[in-house]
Amino acid sequence: MEMISALIVMGALCLSGGLALAWAARKFAGNENALVVQIEELLPQTQCAQCGYPGCKPYAEAIVAGEADINQCQPGGERVVKALGQLLGADYRPPAKVAEKPMVAFIREAECIGCTLCIKACPVDCIIGAPKQMHTVITADCTGCTLCIPPCPVNCIDMEMLPPRWQPERP
Amino acid sequence: MKEVLLILLSATLVNNFVLTRFLGVCPFMGVSQRLETAVGMAMAVTYVLTLTSAATWMLNAYILVPLSAEHLRLMAFIVLIAVVVQMTEILVRHFMPALHRAMGLFLPLITTNCAVLGVTLLNVGEQLGFMAATVQGFGASLGFGLVLIVFAGLRDRLDGCDVPEAFKGTPIALITAGIMAMAFLGFDGMGR
Numbered sequence: 001m002e003m004i005s006a007l008i009v010m011g012a013l014c015l016s017g018g019l020a021l022a023w024a025a026r027k028f029a030g031n032e033n034a035l036v037v038q039i040e041e042l043l044p045q046t047q048c049a050q051c052g053y054p055g056c057k058p059y060a061e062a063i064v065a066g067e068a069d070i071n072q073c074q075p076g077g078e079r080v081v082k083a084l085g086q087l088l089g090a091d092y093r094p095p096a097k098v099a100e101k102p103m104v105a106f107i108r109e110a111e112c113i114g115c116t117l118c119i120k121a122c123p124v125d126c127i128i129g130a131p132k133q134m135h136t137v138i139t140a141d142c143t144g145c146t147l148c149i150p151p152c153p154v155n156c157i158d159m160e161m162l163p164p165r166w167q168p169e170r171p
Numbered sequence: 172m173k174e175v176l177l178i179l180l181s182a183t184l185v186n187n188f189v190l191t192r193f194l195g196v197c198p199f200m201g202v203s204q205r206l207e208t209a210v211g212m213a214m215a216v217t218y219v220l221t222l223t224s225a226a227t228w229m230l231n232a233y234i235l236v237p238l239s240a241e242h243l244r245l246m247a248f249i250v251l252i253a254v255v256v257q258m259t260e261i262l263v264r265h266f267m268p269a270l271h272r273a274m275g276l277f278l279p280l281i282t283t284n285c286a287v288l289g290v291t292l293l294n295v296g297e298q299l300g301f302m303a304a305t306v307q308g309f310g311a312s313l314g315f316g317l318v319l320i321v322f323a324g325l326r327d328r329l330d331g332c333d334v335p336e337a338f339k340g341t342p343i344a345l346i347t348a349g350i351m352a353m354a355f356l357g358f359d360g361m362g363r
Contacts, residue, residue, distance in 0.1 A: 010243060013234075013250055028261050028264070031268050035269055038268075089207060089269075089274070091205075
């Protein structure tokens, strides 16, 4: 008699617990989208694709899926790695493949035909120019993403090292 | 009111579950490597322990005792704790996905945190009322969190110390925990 009541009590307890969990799991399904939004807000939104993904949102999705590491964002650099590590509880690691000196795009202005194709490609809007007018790059805002090179019909864009900043001599 | 405060103080400091009763030592050593995870773990344990203290008290008083099935207590409590922890995990995953990712495996591991089962069994053993049992659970988790966070801070500092080669890592952490336990002996005799 005692054994039967024990079986009934434990059976009922396990069954009700399991049913409650099953209901909750269905009602509050994983909310990965919210995490993607949170990660994307930390990314610089240059859509430069230097992380190996087509843009910032696909990169955020890849992080959530566990495919990408948190240190692949080039324009974001150290700051973004730190912010992502804080959000996701991951350890800090240096940004991947840091270029020794930052590369920026230069337009050989004599060859530029003013087609505006590179302006449309630039994710940070740092190329100025107008149709049939010569274009140039605002060096200070260029992230070195190389996205402007493929569309150029006359191949007049080079990636160059940024010249070292002029520093006053110490007296 | 005074009694409640006394239980809270006793469970937090005097009878600290980690350092004087040696319950929940596994997460104490495992999750104390980084301060952030220690804080997350402390919050999760506080939530789970308070909730399970109340839930197991009700399970014991309203189901097990009337059916004279007290001998099932151990099994029934484990099932209930597992359900509460799993429910917590589902809710955290839904509402705080970033925290869920940061805590990772630690959250389901609270099920096997023996401090949780220990506190709930002790509550029944001491025949506490509902309020007292809940407060004892809350106090025990506060004590757990306090010790865990302090220990995480200590380990953070130990990383920068010149520790002899043979004592690096877990050995020096265990020695530190022992010294902390001795320090907590200083609270013994308070609140009697």
